[in-house]
Every structure is written in C-alpha cells, then in structure tokens.
Amino acid sequence: MTGLHERHLAVSPEWLALYYRHPLELTHGEGRHVWDADGTRYLDFFGGILTTMTAHGLPEVTKAVSEQAGRLIHSSTLYLNRPMVELAERVAALSGIPDARVFFTTSGTEANDTALLLATAHRGSNQILAMRNSYHGRSFSAVSVTGNRSWSTTSLSPLQTLYVHGGVRTRGPYAELSDERFVKACVADLEDLLGHTRGVAALIAEPVQGVGGFTAPPDGLYAAFREVLDRHGILWISDEVQTGWGRTGDHFWGWQAHASSGPPDILTFAKGIGNGMSIGGVVARAEVMNCLDASSISTFGGSPVTMAAGLANLSYLLEHDLQGNARRVGGLLIERLRALGAGLPAVREVRGRGLMIGIELVKPGSDDADPDAAAAVLEAAREGGLLIGKGGGHNTSVLRIAPPLSLTVAEAEEGAEILGEALRAAS
Structure with missing residues (x-):
C-alpha cells in the first residue's frame, strides 16, 4: 500500500x-x-x-481556462456573466427545446436534482417515474429515483418513485420479445402503472443507461412513452449527463433516437461539456423553468472559468x-x-x-x-x-x-x- x-x-x-x-x-x-x-x-x-x-x-481548453482565470475566477450568478450567457445561448440552440432556458450547476447530480425540483413544482406533485436499473446521481433526491440497487444508498426518499420497465433490452420479462413487441409490452406496463396512481410529475430516463452498464431500449421507446405521458400531462426529463454532446455517434443527444415525439420537456447535462471542469446544467422550456415562485441563485454554477472551458470545448467538438x-x-x-x-x-x-x-x-x-x-x-x-x-x-x-x-x-x-x-x- x-x-x-x-x-x-x-x-x-x-x-x-x-x-x-x-x-x-x-x-x-x-x-x-x-x-x-x-x-x-x-x-x-x-x-x-x-x-x-x-x-x-486540450490546448484550446487549457488556454481558455488560463486566460479567464487571469481576468476573473469567480463572481456568482448575482452579476452578469458574459461566458455564461454565451454558453447558455449555444446550449439552448443545440438542445432542440423551443423557447429554452438554461440553468448551470456544478455536476450532473445537481442538474438532475434541479430538474426534479422544477418538475415537481410545475406539476404540484412529488411522484416520479424512473427506469429500472437507472442512475441519476448521489444527492438525496437523485438517489431516490435511482433504480440500480448498487447505487441506491438509502431507502428513505423525499419523492414517491415508481419504476418502469424498458431500460434494459436483453434481461427481464420482455427480453425474448421482438423490438416491436418489447416496446408495446413496456408501454402496456406504463399504462398499467399509471392506472394505479394519479398526478405523476415526470418520467426521468437516461436514453442509454450509463452506470447501469450502457444498456438501452429499442429506438422509439421513449417516443411511445411520450404519447402516454402527454395524455396524462406528465413531463419527460431526459438525463443526458452521459449521452450528450455526440458520444453515441448517431445523435448529438440521446433523446434524438426517440425523436418522433420531439424534444423532452427538460434536459439535463454535465460531464463532457467541461472536459474535466465542473459543469452541469438544465435546459427546459420557459414555462417549466420559470415555474418556481421564490428566488434562487448559484454560487458556483456558471463560473466564468468553467464557462470559458465549456465554450472552448464545445467549439472544438463541433469544429472537428x-x-x-x-x-x-x-x-x-x-x-x-x-x-x-x-x-x-x-x-x-x-x-x-x-x-x-x-x-x-x-x-x-x-x-x-x-x-x-x-x-x-x-x-x-x-x-x-x-x-x-x-x-x-x-x-x-x-x-x-x-x-x-x-x-x-x-x-x-x-x-x-x-x-x-x-x-x-x-x-
């Protein structure tokens, strides 16, 4: 040792x-x-x-961080922050969400925590749907919607969470079905679940489950889910902490593999955008993002240094x-x-x-x-x-x-x- x-x-x-x-x-x-x-x-x-x-x-990122640190390292969200506004503009445009608003955090956990806050406040309910085998972070609320036993560190919860089937294609009761029948079975499971509850706030789902072992449903599952969710007024949160920024190759965001339903109501991101700097965030349409009826700020979310890193990193990713x-x-x-x-x-x-x-x-x-x-x-x-x-x-x-x-x-x-x-x- x-x-x-x-x-x-x-x-x-x-x-x-x-x-x-x-x-x-x-x-x-x-x-x-x-x-x-x-x-x-x-x-x-x-x-x-x-x-x-x-x-x-990456020289472009280290240069941006060094130059910004030489000017100003910190200010908080109480002051106008040019790098934060510039990165928010780019993320909003890339998100696909109409009339998007962006809130920056310091991690994916904090981003998902914020998304859950927004969804429950907007819907007036603390009931959440999550996927079996999922992982959404280590905060009290994020753990309470994590469907992976190895990472669900407490059974206590501020939320009432119900788990839906579909995130794992090759295990479970529907594994032997064709993709089409698998989707239909998962939708039927969702319909049945909603028949036993009322007032659910949101479904939170990773398009590809990260900690769960890079498992994914057939393309189109979340579009089929979305038809059911929309009938009940339930929001869809796409957790793109691991799938965002083009990592899956076929799409810039994981939700785009289910694009017939359009973009999610709320999108969360983190990890890769900072290339190692602590950046997370939430994108939501204005109606949802603005639903909070009290003031809020972030001390470290949107830091000038991390935003400079994110801008340089995103530019490099797109240009190359x-x-x-x-x-x-x-x-x-x-x-x-x-x-x-x-x-x-x-x-x-x-x-x-x-x-x-x-x-x-x-x-x-x-x-x-x-x-x-x-x-x-x-x-x-x-x-x-x-x-x-x-x-x-x-x-x-x-x-x-x-x-x-x-x-x-x-x-x-x-x-x-x-x-x-x-x-x-x-x-």
Whole structure:
C-alpha cells in the first residue's frame, strides 16, 4: 500500500470507492493517454467517467481556462456573466427545446436534482417515474429515483418513485420479445402503472443507461412513452449527463433516437461539456423553468472559468466533428470487440453506440453475472496499459468503454488488442 493510499484511507469515507487492488495516482495526461506517479503511460478508455470528452490537455481548453482565470475566477450568478450567457445561448440552440432556458450547476447530480425540483413544482406533485436499473446521481433526491440497487444508498426518499420497465433490452420479462413487441409490452406496463396512481410529475430516463452498464431500449421507446405521458400531462426529463454532446455517434443527444415525439420537456447535462471542469446544467422550456415562485441563485454554477472551458470545448467538438468521429471509430471498435468476444463464453453481450460500449460478463454456461471476472479484466487491462470502467445492474459485471471522442483508429485497434488479451487472461 502506497503512502498516498494510506493517507487517503485515513481521511476518506469507507464507501468512497477506488479502482484496482493497488490504486492509481494519475499525474498528467495528453490526448487519449494519461500517466501515473511512476511514469507508466496508459491508453484512457474511460475519460474520468466519460468526462474528458475531447482529449486530455486540450490546448484550446487549457488556454481558455488560463486566460479567464487571469481576468476573473469567480463572481456568482448575482452579476452578469458574459461566458455564461454565451454558453447558455449555444446550449439552448443545440438542445432542440423551443423557447429554452438554461440553468448551470456544478455536476450532473445537481442538474438532475434541479430538474426534479422544477418538475415537481410545475406539476404540484412529488411522484416520479424512473427506469429500472437507472442512475441519476448521489444527492438525496437523485438517489431516490435511482433504480440500480448498487447505487441506491438509502431507502428513505423525499419523492414517491415508481419504476418502469424498458431500460434494459436483453434481461427481464420482455427480453425474448421482438423490438416491436418489447416496446408495446413496456408501454402496456406504463399504462398499467399509471392506472394505479394519479398526478405523476415526470418520467426521468437516461436514453442509454450509463452506470447501469450502457444498456438501452429499442429506438422509439421513449417516443411511445411520450404519447402516454402527454395524455396524462406528465413531463419527460431526459438525463443526458452521459449521452450528450455526440458520444453515441448517431445523435448529438440521446433523446434524438426517440425523436418522433420531439424534444423532452427538460434536459439535463454535465460531464463532457467541461472536459474535466465542473459543469452541469438544465435546459427546459420557459414555462417549466420559470415555474418556481421564490428566488434562487448559484454560487458556483456558471463560473466564468468553467464557462470559458465549456465554450472552448464545445467549439472544438463541433469544429472537428467529434460526433462523426465517435460514429466512425466507435463503429469499428464495437465490431472489433464483438469479434473478440464471440469466442469467449464469459462474454454475454457486447453492446453500445458510438464511443459508449459495454461488455457484459457472465459465468460461462449460464446467464449469471460475474463481477469477479469484470474485476479481473479491469486489473489485466491496466497491466496491459489500458484504463476502462465497470458498472451494470447485475453486480457490476459490465466493462464500460468510453474513450475521449477524438480517439483515432490506431488507438481503437490498440485498445481492442489489449482488452482482448485481458479478456482471454481472465477467462
């Protein structure tokens, strides 16, 4: 155990998880690579939990942060803030939500907390629909709408939450159905659920479940849900903390895979937009955003420095078509990983879109999750020079692969080779 690890354990909560038997101290990064305190270089396929979206040490972002910090680091929302207004204008235009208003926070948890506040205030109800296997953050309210047991840290709740089926395509009672019948069954489940309650405020859903193991329903499920929600006046909150900014390749936002229903009533974002800086936020049409009847501010949300980083990062992403790169390179990577997994009985499924890929591991010859195998692959990949993540709704048995969106074909091939060796070693 290193000295820093011992010091960490002495002052940190026991529930603050660390990856690896011998935890890493990362000291610097460049492009798609990071280095640890011993000077070992790693290809980064997790990006600080999908947060380093464009690249480590991106000059455009570091320059913007440095220049803004040299002028003014902090002001709060009590003063006009040009970088905040400029980024809000760009996010509002990109959101697809008409007459959009934007409120910045410091994290995805805080963004979802704000969305729940808006929805419950607008509807006058504390009843929320959420998806099974979901994850929405670590605040009291966000935990109370999290449908993943591994991350639902308390049964106490300020909200009355009801869980809907549909976020996981290949497990559960409808797994054997065709996509069309799966959607119909999930809609029937939603209709039945609403028949037993009244006055629900909103449905909150991740278009692709992140912590849950990069699972997703068939395209169009949330559009079908939206028809039911609209009849009942229920709002739709799309949690885009992990799916936003083009990561799925096919779409800029995850909700656009269900676009026949139009944009959500409320959209939340965070992680990648700051490329490591603490930015989260909520977009909603004016009627919903303005429903609060008391004053509110944010001390740190919309900080001039983080907004400067977000503007530079978003400009880089759009100018270099990183969404297109995620589609092209991600498509190659997922096919390579599927080929590698085809001959390994421990690999149940390789799934994903763009540069958001999950590999679900099971005990060979069964459908039982194998978290020990996932932990072993995580360690073996590190030994090979590759950092990945893990998650899943069945005992953390899914390997999560989400590199920066500037990943090259050569780096995708290198990472797939290392991961293939790690999977075979763990098997």
